[in-house]
Amino acid sequence: MPEAAGSHIPAFERLNSLPVRRSLGQGVFENLKRAIIEGDLPPESRIVESRVAEALGISRTPVREAIHKLEREGLLRQGPRGGFFVAGLSSSDIEETFGIRSVLESYAARLAALRHQEGELRPLEEKLEAYEKSLKRGDLDLLPRINTEFHDLLYGLSRSPRLIKMINDLRDHIYRFRLVILRIEEMARLSNRDHRLMLKAMRERDPDEVERLVREHILRGQSVVLREFDMAGN
Amino acid sequence: MPEAAGSHIPAFERLNSLPVRRSLGQGVFENLKRAIIEGDLPPESRIVESRVAEALGISRTPVREAIHKLEREGLLRQGPRGGFFVAGLSSSDIEETFGIRSVLESYAARLAALRHQEGELRPLEEKLEAYEKSLKRGDLDLLPRINTEFHDLLYGLSRSPRLIKMINDLRDHIYRFRLVILRIEEMARLSNRDHRLMLKAMRERDPDEVERLVREHILRGQSVVLREFDMAGN
DNA sequence: GTTCTTGATACCGGATGCAAGATACAGGAT
DNA sequence: ATCCTGTATCTTGCATCCGGTATCAAGAAC
Incomplete structure (x- = not known):
């Protein structure tokens, strides 16, 4: 709520900044x-x-x-x-979680392709530009954050709050492991290419294509994480 | 611990049957x-x-x-x-939940088709026969239970415990509404036909077909429930 | 020396006590 | 009559207390 009820009353303005x-x-x-x-x-x-x-x-x-x-x-x-x-995570936990994410997130993206409205793709473009700027600069540390924001924006267009919540809960479980994906510059570039393609398919309102892109995007992440995980001797 | 310490001591045997x-x-x-x-x-x-x-x-x-x-x-x-x-459920909550179920359960069924092993389809067949017997007898009250057990058995073959848990949680949310589906005899028969087809596709290990069948099965349930829900003036 | 018993300790599940905020209501002022 | 306000009650959130059980270790019995 950026515009709280009493925010225009000077004397009470500070109250709004009180910790919730x-x-x-x-x-x-x-x-x-x-x-x-x-x-x-x-x-x-x-x-x-x-x-x-x-x-x-x-x-x-x-x-x-x-x-x-x-x-x-x-x-x-x-x-x-x-x-x-x-709770620790086994290799099969990770495999399972990525598998579920692949169907849930591709579904969310499909809905987003069908339901997004005029102008709602603009923030996605901006996020993509920020990503590319960081990539060019070599600021790999910034990428996970921008990446997550991009996906959040995308799934937000699905207008399906429960679905979004489920996706977020799943991501929390494997947060640590997702970090490794974008630390590999090659993967960071592939990710960016995927995002560009998603945005293009979103503009063309091609739900099948968006769904396919997101699914493969996530499954690629899965294989990277599983490889790292198994190499670490788990 | 299936063999508790004192289970062979007659005097204490009864203690083991105490509620857990x-x-x-x-x-x-x-x-x-x-x-x-x-x-x-x-x-x-x-x-x-x-x-x-x-x-x-x-x-x-x-x-x-x-x-x-x-x-x-x-x-x-x-x-x-x-x-x-x-928490109450709005029409869009129901729509959303069925949509998510359609992707999760069809995915579970796809995994089941790929992973089931020798003889594991037998319990599904038995459940199907029990269903048909009740249907023939007109015991419509028994159907929801048998139906749920059939789906549980099917998804169990996916060997994906987290996925199964998510599916169960979603079903709990809309339990009340699912009841109406099978009270319509026409729907109960359609359901049975779907189940037969699923079993056939499972035997043939045709994941695409199983996935498609489950998705359409659930989406048909969705339309029935939504119709009832809207008619009830919600 | 090995095993059994027993006592000390740590920890969890549950009960109760208490204070602060919310709600409802009644009474009084306008 | 309506609106404000003060009070009584209800409800929640947090703290504290109590009892039971599991764990571990030391000592007793064999």
Whole structure:
């Protein structure tokens, strides 16, 4: 909400910049989630309520909330003797997740091709230009972020919020592994070519072509990640 | 541990048949979930921790656990002023969910066609025969259950547990609405024909055909449900 | 020396207590 | 009559407490 209700009343303007009143539990949830998907909490490491609570200077209650939510989301598993652990990913987990992404995201792209409206492709073009600029400069670190934003914009045009949420949840699970794809400059260039082709097919409203492009785009990512993963001795 | 420590000591044998020690919170979660997806708790009705706790004769703590998990799962939403409500479904929610199901389940079926092994189609055949027997008898009430079991068996052959879980979660969301499909005898017969064709294509390991059949099968369900839903004045 | 028992400790699930914010309502001012 | 406002109640979020169980280690029994 960029234009909040009272934003034009000078005396109250500052109130809008106050931190949003979020529950402690929600904060813990988001923090833990970030820590897990970014790899700060390595797989198989144990999560102990009281430790987390103590570290954050709060009670166990909100920590429990967060842990249970993360368990439902599949980022934590409870060991056979109780106790929660960060869920690790096997090679087949990764393969499975990329496979599911390939059908969900290609479907979202198909819907986007059918449903996008006048002018909505402009932000995609801009993102693409930003990507190419970074690529030319050798700023490979920026690419994952821009890449994700491009795909978010694309899927956003599907106007299917549940689908988008599912896609995002899946991406969170394998966030760490997606990073390696664009660190290979050859892949970064291939990605860019794919994006150009997607945009072209979007303009021509060719759902079959867009669907095919996204599917192959993701499956290429899958093979890169699996190769890296297996080489790392997993 | 299928062979518990004292299972051969007669005096303690009965202890092993005690209900599996499940956490209260998990039980509440499952109960509430059932109540929601079966419509016992109508959409938009408010869920109050203390009420639920009192009704079940337990404290608020496990109820909170359950509520928060249900919220993450999308079956509850919190109102703007706090407080939890049963999430209602709009026409577009239903449309969206069936669309996502069509791609996920057809993908699962494709994998099943590629991966099933010797003799694994037998349970599917039996389920199909049970379905036809009930259909001939006019036992329409039995059909949804048998139908679900058939699809579960089919997708199980995909050997993709995450995919299966996602499919089940989606089905839970629209459980109430799926019921109407098979109450129409014409649809029940069409369904049966679809299942026969799927089984045939599975035997021939024709993934494209299986995928196509499942997709159209689900989209037909979608149109039936949407028609009923809109007629009911939603 | 090996195994069994037993006690200490850590941790989780559940219950309860308490405070802050929201809601509803009643009474009073305009 | 309508709108404001103050109060009582309800509900949630967080903290704390309690009991049960699993883990581990040290000591006892064989």
